[in-house]
Amino acid sequence: MEQEGYIPIILHRGDSDEHVPRRSLDSLNPPEDHTEKEIMNKLRRLVNRSDILSGYSVTRIWNQTDIGNTTIARSLSGSEQVFIVRRSTVSISRAERIRFVNWLVTMKRYRHQNIHRFISAHLPVDDSLYVVHEYMNHGSLDSLVRRREQPIPEDIIARITIEILKALQYLHLHGIIHRNVNPDSILLHVNQNDCSIKLSGLFLVAKLSDRNAVRDNLIFLYPHYVAPEMVAGKPYKYKVDIWALGITILEAMERKPTYHESDTAQVLELIKANGTPTAKEPEKLSRELKRFLSMALCVPVGSRASADELLKNSFLESATSSRSVAKYLMDSSKDGSDTSDELLDERLL
Template sequence: MGCGTSKVLPEPPNDVHLDLVKKVEPYTGYKTDIYKHFIKGDGDAIKSAIPSPPCHTNPYVEQQEPRKNRVAKYRAKFDPRVTAKYDIKALIGRGSFSRVVRVEHKATKQPYAIKLIETKYREGREVCESELCVLRRVRHTNIIQLIEVFETQERVYMVMELATGGELFDRIIAKGSFTERDATRVLQMVLDGVKYLHTLGITHRDLKPENLLYYHPGMDSKIMITDFGLASARKKGDDCLMKTTCGTPEYIAPEILIRKPYTNSVDMWALGVISYILLSGTMPFEDDNRTRLYRQILKGKYSYSGEPWPSVSNLAKDFIDHLLTVDPSDRMTALQALKHPWVVSMAASSSMKNLHRSISQNLLKRASSRCQSTKSAQSTRSSRSTKSNKSRRVRERELRELNLRYQQQYNG
């Protein structure tokens, strides 16, 4: 649901300071990126998480060294313990403080993913500690599995299962058919994983379609929950309430926005958003203006208008309604969601109408509009810079007033 091959989080708004933990850092130039020359793939259909920066070639300058040498230099940057055991194959993703590469175990030829995190930066260290704390504790068929860890003073190498089946919605678009029954199969797997996490006192805090991957390309592939960089793991005896404002804007629960202490029910709100998209290809809450978006979320304001909603069963809508509930105490838990009649019956009483065409059209339309808005934002960013400080103060005041109003109603 991104732009082209991009799988990045939406950038935090310039005009609203909500202290979102996850954001995309701007590309800071070739000299600072030690991974710039790494091979993007070796014939496979694996895509890079972020497109390569444009290459400007000067015909009067000596051409770059052969590709083989560049790859060799890149591999040399890895800890020898890693390269002794794994062949480095391709860069498949990158974040603010991390790179994800596809590797192959030298002895077994089994493919894996290695997430390399730069821990010399405080933010990278915090994300690494959070993710490791969770992944070392979990073992579930629908959660990405940590295989082993290599640590140095400045980097951590996390060897993990490699999910090659693609993102949830990429598969839906490519598929010729998608019914409510298909949706319940997907949700059952995700809910099983979330229920397991919540039983262990772990809250994912960034559930969204981009973090739900198919294990392999086959029709019988399981879905796996990935990316635990924002996850919170409660230790025994700890208070179950969390306070950090984090997540991806369109999926953030109301209680996080008003800065109330919250529980793992924020994951269930995110699953409500995912369920809505799964059945329609559209977002329940969407606005280019963050203040208006947050106002929609705080009110729990969404509708079932437009295609394919007239063809979707009332039982499916009831399932969503019990997740997109503003009051977290009224929201379904993962166990309750698994016991909902729509899920238990695998949508048996629902229409078996193929929703694929409407869902695919809506997903592709949204992806296209997001690409256009991203390009537009980039082209106008410099012209807005002189007004940004004043605008930010105004937006911050508006958001504070909005939060205060809803906190009063919430505590009412």
């Protein structure tokens, strides 16, 4: 059933077990009860028809592809820097257009200090969609993990975890499952010795109807973070996001995704067979962190902690300040400079 402007979308697994890269999707098969005209009409109602570029001065372009690009721009009416993502509405699939509609509904309606801020969307002509987001100058948690030679300290992880749990708490309160929590969807920004930590990647959200569980064959961009109940094809609710956050924290400590050497089909089978993953070097994790992970990565959903419960966990008492995170990020970049180039387009949506 369509919920508050959302278009239902069903993503089915492909018939093949061939390797699918970590950041790719299998076949998409949206329902047929929405015509192309209806989808585009919904999209037009959610966007401005004005020319976005008339209000901004582009300072940098990168990641140019056949279906669009990402730019950093500065508002002509002020000093604010922004990300502008351009997407062709012709080159992308019908399912992706539906995801854009659902993403726009979510971003326009639900705002929180720990959710990546959506500014505006523009469709000056029907073949090009422009989306404007706030600028995040230190990229993603994934880029931070990759450029560090050592695991991120636990007090830094605790602060990041608190901020992301606040975002999930807000979404879950409003009946929304994120379904795409991973290191790429956690964005970082340093401003005057303070740090903002925000959740992005809301283009796979599900809106629950009367708190009913979701049941589908959704294949994710990031199979390593999929909860066991989803792999098993069981109905699921908000706690799939908690599992994904637990896997994300474990990856930040170990610097590699769980089952990173396996292809997509193998990853899903390992999640189903093994349940809670085992830390490679548990002796390097504090007792408090191990207890936190055991609550987040509990296979029985009824025993897995909620965002509310985890925010009261003793591990988070070790969290450092946002100012200390800012200093850590500046020290972690090679010269203390902007690292937002390490963002990819899909992480901004």
